[in-house]
Amino acid sequence: MAGVVQERIIPPANTLVKYDNPVLVTTHLGKKTREGSPSKIGTTACKVQSAPPTTDIRRETDEILNGILPPKEWEEDGQIWTQHVSSIPATRLDVINLQEQLDMRLQQRQARETGICPVRRELYTQCFDEVIRQVTINCAERGLLLLRVRDEIRMTMAAYQTLYQSSIAFGMRKALQAEQGKEDLMSAAEELRLQKAELEKNVAELRQRSEQAEIRATELREAEEKKHSEEIQFLKKTNQQLKTQLEGIIATKK
Structure with missing residues (x-):
């Protein structure tokens, strides 16, 4: 069984969470071995800072830290490296430096002060993880409680994101x-x-037909009236002639 054979000193990663130096993990029969693996997260009593932590308490604290903040693993040049969160207790100066680092990175990455900003959310998430790490080292119960708070916040944010995406799709x-x-x-x-x-168009055509029909009807009526008038005049003239003839015949007989 192979073990840890080499450590790598590198600058701190681009995160507010404090990590130990990366450790080279060797492989044997296709299985990786590393120093400490996250097992079940148990409960431990709060440690008093005045007394040095025992080996069992320190090991259990490391397991809880690995469960809360899992180690990072990556492959580089055919070698597998792992990096665990630091188990060194934080001092007052570390907390002040954390706040300064948070403010500095918020300014460097031009995070928005208000509204939705993924950069600001990422940095505050890293800051909260670092606070959980510091609290867990001193008292595991407080760290586990903060873990519940962190998971609840993430779940709530995920629910809001899902609701937002659903509303966008609905819109x-x-x-x-x-x-x-x-x-x-x-x-x-x-x-x-x-x-x-x-x-x-149909109305215009019908109106034109109606006007033409009225014109034809008017012409026919005038023609009929003219013909009727001529017939009357002819009959009156014929009647007058017959009347004259009749008077002539009567006058001759007398």
Whole structure:
């Protein structure tokens, strides 16, 4: 069974959480071995800082830390490295430095002071993880309680993100439906405009036919009246002639 054979001194990673130096992990029969693995997270009594921690308490604290903040593992040049969170207790100066580092990185990465900002959320998440690490070293119960708070916050944020994405999808569907409905209404309006134009054309044709029919009816009526007047005049003239003839015949007989 192979063990840890080499340590690597590197600058601190781009995170506010304090880690130990990376350790080279060797492999044997396809299985990796590393110094300490996160097992079940148990409960330990709060340690008093005045008394040095025992080996069992320190090992249990390391297991809890590895459970709360799992070690990092990566492969580089065919070698597998692992990096655990630091189990060194934090001092007052460490807390002050953490606050200064947080403020400095917020300014460097130009995080927004208000509103939704992924950068600000990431940095505050790292800061909270570092606070959990510091508290867990002094009292595991407090660390586990803060872990519950952290997980609850993450779950709430995930729920809000899901709700936001669902609302965005719902809004997009409604927008597409509204756009489709708008297109349908525009098509219906265009069809109605065409029908209106066709009906107006029919009305114009019917009005023209009606006017032509009225003109023809007027001409026929005038022609009939003229013919009737001529017939009356002819009959009156014929009647007058017959009357004259009749008077002549009567006068001759006398």
